[in-house]
Ligand SMILES: NC(=O)C1=CN([C@@H]2O[C@H](COP(=O)(O)OP(=O)(O)OC[C@H]3O[C@@H](n4cnc5c(N)ncnc54)[C@H](OP(=O)(O)O)[C@@H]3O)[C@@H](O)[C@H]2O)C=CC1
């Protein structure tokens with residue numbers, strides 16, 4: 001490569017894709033067509049980088065010399081503080097010729113220009129490779145060592161260059177208009193005697209949508225949940241390490257309140273919950289209004305969020321897209337975490353525990369003149385109750401999901417949590433109110449078995465990944481094979497995560513099937529959930545694949561080569 005800036009064999013600093021971190025890499029070659037350099041990181045990860053993502057390596061000697069001269073000119077106080085906190089970044093000297101990107105010696109500082117502290121950086125980056133991938137214990141470090149190393153993993157600042165999902169601004173706008181219209185369609189359609197696709201509902205007069213009492217109930221419900229969430233009862237759990245270098249704590253007390261609510265509902269049965277069924281449309285529009293106001297608030301406050309507090313995917317600078325996707329990663333009012341609260345409490349708890357689904361069972365009894373809910377209704381209620389109770393029981397596990405780790409909090413999740421979940425995930429129960437579907441015992445048994453199989457896969461796989469991410473050295477996971485990555489985190493390649501790349505989605509889809517089956521095959525409507533869910537999870541899977549490809553580079557490719565299927569073994 002004669003006329004090139006970097007030659008094969010050169011040791012340089014290469015940017016880690018999707019981040020502003022630079023690590024030492026060796027140049028392997030250059031492709032004139034794509035104008036990309038192939039480089040190899042110290043752990044063996046090979047990536048292709050643009051020239052502007054590469055800079056000249058600052059050697060330990062140069063670095064030491066500069067550090068010395070710099071530290072000589074520093075006040076003793078500053079020197080002390082640096083040695084106390086090895087993870088701190090250092091200011092770039094003005095004479096430095098490298099670009100003003102971030103090169104980390106520790107936790108990223110989004111707005112600071114820092115320089116290569118190569119000695120320290122390399123030490124942290126120089127991962128011990130496994131003798132073989134299957135030898136999990138040999139290469140895994142002690143948890144505290146791992147924690148230290150993983151501090152170098154998260155990208156420094158929310159890059160505006162992160163690829164846009166959903167078709168960017170236009171796609172986001174279409175979705176923002178389509179999603180509420182779709183909810184409206186479902187809510188109106190389910191009340192039709194014949195909810196088939198050839199019999200579409202007519203739009204009711206506008207004033208039907210507005211009911212101050214319904215809005216009052218929605219607000220009271222959300223504030224009641226917020227009050228329960230803020231009381232200092234229950235466990236405090238730590239979230240994952242953020243790009244800002246912080247770890248947030250969450251009050252994971254969902255199960256305490258779920259039990260309290262269920263007991264309260266069992267004791268106090270005087271309330272006429274069929275109001276929920278008869279005012280479903282008004283409750284839906286009231287919740288939509290609240291979600292819209294919340295999204296505006298979230299967008300406005302995100303303008304004052306620091307770069308490292310913004311989601312990588314929601315900081316494009318495109319107003320509509322960022323409003324939809326969510327710009328701030330973890331918006332909090334003091335210790336009150338808005339995203340965590342909305343995802344786990346008002347909508348999810350409202351969905352089943354003593355509210356919407358139970359209201360549907362009562363409405364069914366009233367409408368069909370039954371002494372007890374039908375078997376189909378009982379199945380749907382019990383299945384979804386298990387799902388929500390499980391989610392709240394394992395609330396800590398949500399801290400390692402995409403929503404909490406990667407997605408910003410904006411319209412998508414605010415609407416999803418407050419409108420989509422409570423008013424569309426209850427569609428099967430809502431459908432059964434006026435469309436009975438008697439079940440024979442063998443069919444009922446088969447559906448129960450299907451649900452249990454799905455639940456087993458879902459729970460086991462989610463718990464396995466969560467336990468591994470929390471403590472990779474957990475002795476209960478010692479039998480699992482892993483692949484090391486350049487970030488210091490490893491990827492599970494056996495166990496559930498060795499079967500398919502998203503075993504948790506597989507379990508979730510099997511459960512979704514079990515939720516629709518009790519409604520029979522007379523209409524497509526109650527099957528909407530599994531169709532939507534399949535689309536959601538396939539899209540989510542590809543979003544995650546892209547994000548992991550950016551995070552883990554060739555280690556991710558290796559994982560994909562080893563675990564070939566994404567969600568359904570042998571099929572997809
Ligand atoms: N009912 C509903 O409407 C919905 C339910 N869900 C459910 O929520 C749960 C969470 O889903 P979601 O947040 O989408 O995704 P995951 O819980 O699957 O999280 C994905 C992350 O897991 C880590 N990961 C991926 N592969 C591996 C591996 N081999 N070894 C170790 N870590 C790995 C990666 O993060 P990193 O490496 O950075 O840790 C990746 O970004 C699922 O069970 C899903 O079914 C999801 C959406 C909607």
Ligand SMILES: CC(C)CCC[C@@H](C)[C@H]1CC=C2C3=C(CC[C@@]21C)[C@@]1(C)CC[C@H](O)C(C)(C)[C@@H]1CC3
Pocket residue numbers: 179343344348387388390391392398401403412413415416417420421
């Ligand atoms: C409006 C859009 C089309 C889609 C919005 C998606 C959201 C409704 C879902 C995104 C991820 C979710 C999760 C759950 C509920 C649905 C949303 C918010 C979850 C809380 C359900 C209970 C599970 O046990 C879980 C694993 C905790 C789920 C986490 C993801």
